[in-house]
Amino acid sequence: MFGFHYRLERKAIGLVLAIIGVASIGGIVEIAPLFTIHQTVEDAPDMRVYTPLELAGRNIYIREGCYACHSQMIRTLRDEVERYGPYSLAVESKYDHPMLWGSKRTGPDIARLGGKYSDDWHVAHLNNPRDVVPESVMPAYRFLSRAELRTDDLSNHLKAQRRVGVPYSDDMIANAAADAYGQAAPDSPQAEGVAKRYGKATNIRAFDGKPKDLTEMDALVAYLQILGRLTDAAYKPMASAEK
Amino acid sequence: MVAQLTKNERQIALVILLVMAAVGLAMAAGGRNDPFGVHGALVMVVAILGMFGVISGYYAPEPPEDRLDSYYDAPSKFGIIAAMIWAVIGMFVGDWVAWLLAYPDWTFDAAWASFGRLRPVHTSGVIFGFGGNALIATSFYVMQRTTRARMPDQLSPWFVLLGYNLFCVIAATGYLMGVTQSKEYAEPEWYADIWLVIVWVTYFVLYMRTLARRKEPHIYVSNWYYLAFILVVAMLHIVNNLAVPIAWGSAKSYSLFAGVQDAMTEWWYGHNAVAFFLTSGFLGMLYYYMPKRAQRPIYSYRMSIISFWGITFFYMWAGSHHLHYTALPQWVQSLGMTFSVMLLIPSWVSAGNALMTLNGAWHRVRDDAVLRFMMVAAVFYGLSTFEGSFMAIRPVNSLSHYTDWTVGHVHAGALGWVAMITFGAIYASVPWLWKRQAMYSAKLVEAHFWLALAGTVIYVFAMWNSGIIQGLMWRTYNESGTLAYSFTDSLIAMHPYYVARAIGGLLFLLGAVVGCYNIWMTIRTAPSAAPETAADRPVLGGAVLQPGE
Numbered sequence: 085m086f087g088f089h090y091r092l093e094r095k096a097i098g099l100v101l102a103i104i105g106v107a108s109i110g111g112i113v114e115i116a117p118l119f120t121i122h123q124t125v126e127d128a129p130d131m132r133v134y135t136p137l138e139l140a141g142r143n144i145y146i147r148e149g150c151y152a153c154h155s156q157m158i159r160t161l162r163d164e165v166e167r168y169g170p171y172s173l174a175v176e177s178k179y180d181h182p183m184l185w186g187s188k189r190t191g192p193d194i195a196r197l198g199g200k201y202s203d204d205w206h207v208a209h210l211n212n213p214r215d216v217v218p219e220s221v222m223p224a225y226r227f228l229s230r231a232e233l234r235t236d237d238l239s240n241h242l243k244a245q246r247r248v249g250v251p252y253s254d255d256m257i258a259n260a261a262a263d264a265y266g267q268a269a270p271d272s273p274q275a276e277g278v279a280k281r282y283g284k285a286t287n288i289r290a291f292d293g294k295p296k297d298l299t300e301m302d303a304l305v306a307y308l309q310i311l312g313r314l315t316d317a318a319y320k321p322m323a324s325a326e327k
Numbered sequence: 328m329v330a331q332l333t334k335n336e337r338q339i340a341l342v343i344l345l346v347m348a349a350v351g352l353a354m355a356a357g358g359r360n361d362p363f364g365v366h367g368a369l370v371m372v373v374a375i376l377g378m379f380g381v382i383s384g385y386y387a388p389e390p391p392e393d394r395l396d397s398y399y400d401a402p403s404k405f406g407i408i409a410a411m412i413w414a415v416i417g418m419f420v421g422d423w424v425a426w427l428l429a430y431p432d433w434t435f436d437a438a439w440a441s442f443g444r445l446r447p448v449h450t451s452g453v454i455f456g457f458g459g460n461a462l463i464a465t466s467f468y469v470m471q472r473t474t475r476a477r478m479p480d481q482l483s484p485w486f487v488l489l490g491y492n493l494f495c496v497i498a499a500t501g502y503l504m505g506v507t508q509s510k511e512y513a514e515p516e517w518y519a520d521i522w523l524v525i526v527w528v529t530y531f532v533l534y535m536r537t538l539a540r541r542k543e544p545h546i547y548v549s550n551w552y553y554l555a556f557i558l559v560v561a562m563l564h565i566v567n568n569l570a571v572p573i574a575w576g577s578a579k580s581y582s583l584f585a586g587v588q589d590a591m592t593e594w595w596y597g598h599n600a601v602a603f604f605l606t607s608g609f610l611g612m613l614y615y616y617m618p619k620r621a622q623r624p625i626y627s628y629r630m631s632i633i634s635f636w637g638i639t640f641f642y643m644w645a646g647s648h649h650l651h652y653t654a655l656p657q658w659v660q661s662l663g664m665t666f667s668v669m670l671l672i673p674s675w676v677s678a679g680n681a682l683m684t685l686n687g688a689w690h691r692v693r694d695d696a697v698l699r700f701m702m703v704a705a706v707f708y709g710l711s712t713f714e715g716s717f718m719a720i721r722p723v724n725s726l727s728h729y730t731d732w733t734v735g736h737v738h739a740g741a742l743g744w745v746a747m748i749t750f751g752a753i754y755a756s757v758p759w760l761w762k763r764q765a766m767y768s769a770k771l772v773e774a775h776f777w778l779a780l781a782g783t784v785i786y787v788f789a790m791w792n793s794g795i796i797q798g799l800m801w802r803t804y805n806e807s808g809t810l811a812y813s814f815t816d817s818l819i820a821m822h823p824y825y826v827a828r829a830i831g832g833l834l835f836l837l838g839a840v841v842g843c844y845n846i847w848m849t850i851r852t853a854p855s856a857a858p859e860t861a862a863d864r865p866v867l868g869g870a871v872l873q874p875g876e
Contacts, residue, residue: 244581
């Protein structure tokens with residue numbers, strides 16, 4: 085073995101090929117089958133896609149680095165299930181490009197945050213977390229209420245999402261900007277389109293309390309309120325696992 | 328810098344800068360309403376300034392032919408200075424965000440100044456800015472000495488270093504504007520990623536061209552590690568960053584992978600960024616600078632071989648230990664855990680080989696703070712690889728994951744191992760590169776050593792305590808069978824440790840500032856050394872040295 089190496093280390097190309105070969109095996113064995121083994125991701129026929137407003141909110145969540153302190157992955161441990169809710173299933177993030185499972189809980193897990201608090205609570209909390217949780221160390225995000233949400237490129241966002249495999253229809257792509265506005269303005273004519281395209285259960289309300297302006301606060305709260313609510317699969321895990 | 332380039336290289340440099348300026352202009356025009364446009368303008372300005380620089384030196388006389396008689400070290404000098412600048416920036420931002428976790432209002436009411444945007448500036452600043460520049464600079468130095476061959480040209484090392492720093496600047500400014508892919512340690516967006524691939528391929532080609540000119544028949548172990556660093560980082564970077572931009576003219580892209588596949592790809596990348604960026608490259612550094620400084624040969628050739636191939640093979644399986652008990656299939660978790668535990672063998676063989684090399688030189692470790700930096704680095708390498716294998720065991724991970732213990736583990740490696748070996752290598756290189764007898768002040772090196780060690784120990788102990796307390800509080804039940812503590816209870820318990828951690832970080836930062844001053848004074852005022860000897864010159868002509876020569 086050492087004799088072989090004595091010869092190998094005299095050849096630069098041989099060394100390069102050996103490194104590439106040896107280093108490739110682990111990834112090929114562990115990652116490639118995840119795309120082919122069907123049981124990797126459960127079936128959930130009721131799984132819906134993010135609305136344009138929720139997707140925009142998700143992008144704000146990414147932009148502000150929220151994932152650095154909040155996980156969205158409840159592990160299969162008793163204390164986690166009792167603290168946060170049913171453990172996370174792979175299917176729940178199957179439309180998440182990229183995933184936001186996180187790696188650190190400086191703040192709590194928020195995989196099942198949707199519907200847990202009111203919109204008002206979220207707005208107050210984001211404006212200054214210490215107003216509602218005095219011990220919090222979360223940054224204040226006052227600037228979100230001041231920032232108008234950019235909607236002119238939302239169609240491009242949906243198109244790119246479709247290209248990587250999220251089933252957005254042509255209708256959804258064409259109306260992305262209007263749907264984003266409508267979802268946060270329940271009395272506007274655009275609101276009906278949102279319910280038609282994304283389902284009656286979609287949250288359609290003035291998330292930041294001001295139906296006239298569409299702010300980044302609207303988008304982020306809309307996203308936080310849908311966390312863990314895209315499918316009910318996690319609440320009936322046995323049924324989906326049996327299939 | 329321009330005076331060292333040949334006429335031909337000056338022309339190529341101008342063409343490259345012209346193309347960059349054109350691409351920058353197109354980016355700026357295409358991304359008028361987007362951070363993408365800001366980066367386009369930045370690229371354009373940098374390229375135009377570069378063109379001015381090249382044009383103003385264009386008619387300088389060509390470098391003399393005898394430049395080929397000595398190694399080309401100017402890029403290494405630049406890289407070391409860049410590494411120290413990034414160290415101060417990255418550690419300053421790191422300490423700032425550490426204070427923010429104790430006192431969240433110690434910042435400005437502005438988007439760029441919030442924790443989430445500053446944190447990647449810290450991580451990328453220290454890993455890619457400080458670590459990356461140090462790796463490139465030392466790899467240039469080491470590959471020339473260990474092959475006894477000069478780099479083939481003057482332009483490509485500058486392209487690699489300047490291009491790499493442009494990538495770092497685009498990354499850091501992007502985070503402040505909110506440009507991020509959210510993939511940890513792979514945050515830069517698609518256009519920065521493409522640029523890094525171009526730079527990296529040039530780096531690889533330069534390395535191979537130098538190896539092809541080598542006069543030593545055997546490729547020294549440092550070069551195996553630097554090669555593995557270059558090759559595997561390229562592989563990881565390309566696969567993990569596959570994404571579809573939403574439009575030309577937008578910084579935003581969507582990862583090709585989703586959910587569980589994306590998570591596994593990200594942690595395959597993330598853990599091996601630790602392996603091949605923060606371990607492999609720095610082991611290359613250790614294998615050159617430690618024996619040189621200790622004036623002892625490497626203890627065991629066979630241990631070098633075992634640890635090198637063990638690390639290259641085992642590490643690539645270990646990423647899934649970041650996803651224990653998640654929605655990742657159990658078989659992948661088990662593989663990751665198994666290989667993580669096995670990884671301890673090559674890791675400790677490396678650390679043992681390094682420490683045994685010091686046998687017969689322990690009096691130098693006592694007297695020479697530079698060598699002591701390297702010794703402590705090897706010890707922390709051994710400690711943190713043991714801790715890593717331990718934390719990868721599933722039941723241990725159920726406690727440690729998501730807590731500050733992970734942060735403590737990372738910093739035991741990053742401060743104790745990576746930064747210590749880098750400071751050791753830099754303090755060894757600076758007098759060699761600038762032809763000085765010694766560092767300006769050995770006392771200041773000593774001061775830096777103790778600041779760095781104290782900072783590391785305080786940091787790591789604070790995070791061990793807070794992490795384990797956190798993990799235990801989250802899983803404690805009271806007598807009636809319900810959870811004993813709210814999340815907020817655990818947060819309150821963290822406060823003293825967060826303050827301690829920020830103080831530890833501050834000490835480490837102060838050490839780096841002392842180091843900068845010492846290096847600056849060495850370059851400016853330290854007495855010159857005797858002219859270089861024949862030993863520090865490339866071997867000329869076609870003959871290949873025979874072993875033992």
